[in-house]
Amino acid sequence: MRRGIELALAGEVRAITTAPINKEALRLAGLPYPGHTEILAELSGTERYAMMMANDELRTVLVTVHQSLRTAIDALTPERELDIIRLTHQALGGGPGAGSRPRIAVAGLNPHAGENGLFGREDLDVIAPAVRAARAEGIDASGPHPADTVFMRARAGEFDAVVAQYHDQGLIPVKYLGLEHGVNITLGLPFVRTSVDHGTAFDLAGTGTADHTSLLTALHHAAELADRADHAPRAVEPADRTDHSDHS
Structure with a gap:
């Protein structure tokens, strides 16, 4: 993993595609990371x-x-929400001079997106202010939307992406559509990185029954994203006006 990152930073490879990693094995090896994403970032x-x-x-x-x-x-803050909305906007081709304005839906945390504070105030006090701030920057963000319908609406073409509040809220809808078709993409890195959307499945090792389709999908996406990055217009990213020292 370290060598792959070194090659990417040196410009010797255009993208990295990773196989699944076992989180418990990482911890047993004394590595203080919850997964690939945090290793890549650091x-x-x-x-x-x-x-x-x-x-x-x-x-x-x-x-x-x-x-x-x-x-x-407890980790949800307006600053973190806004940062993820910005990263999503940039990843989908938005930004100064990009000529694209992706439609970003932000999922609510609580049932019915909190029902105006009836089922919790996080949607009102954390998510909504971030959406307003993003719109003030020219980003086509909306929400918070009830999470039980927003993914269906996005799949129907109403939105280009959904910002989800936590792991299972965002991953269950994608994986339900088929593990073989999904790909994990890390946004914000100085190089392209993709991965499979499933775990290690040690129970299948050596049985000849594991399905490699998701890895092929990840490889194809890496090639496409690298080509797109090579031909994308250079644009200055919006200034990050928030302090993320407590949320990185």
């Missing part, structure tokens, strides 16, 4: 990054990733 010196899961029908980007649901809720 070793490439990237402070602003996000995980996108995508297939031909749906794209989701996560505000929080590999942590318990209890701590994930």
Whole structure:
């Protein structure tokens, strides 16, 4: 993994595609990372990054990733929300001079997006201010939308991506559409990185029954994204006006 990052930073490879990694094995080896994404970010010196899961029908980007649901809720802040919305906007071709304005839906945290504070205030106090700030920057963001319908609406073509609040909220809809079609893309890195959208499945090792389709999908996406990056117009990213020292 380290060697791959070194090659990418040196410009010797145009993209990295990774196989699944076992989180428990990482911890047993004494490595303090919850997964690939955090390793990629730290070793490439990237402070602003996000995980996108995508297939031909749906794209989701996560505000929080590999942590318990209890701590994930505590980690949600307007600053973090806005940063993920910005990264999603940039990843989908938005930005100064880009000529594209992707439609980004932000999923609510609570049932019915909180029902105006009736089922929790996070949607009102954390998510909504970030959406307003993003719109003030010219980003086509909307929400918070009830999470039980927003993915269906995105799949029907109403939105280009959904910002999800926590791991399972965003990944279940993508994986339900088929593991073989999904790909994990890390946003914000100085190089392209894709991966499979499934785990290690040690129970299948050596049986001849594992399906390699997701890895092929990840490889194809890496090639396409690298080509797109090579031909994309150079644009200055919006200034990051938030302090992420507590949320990186």
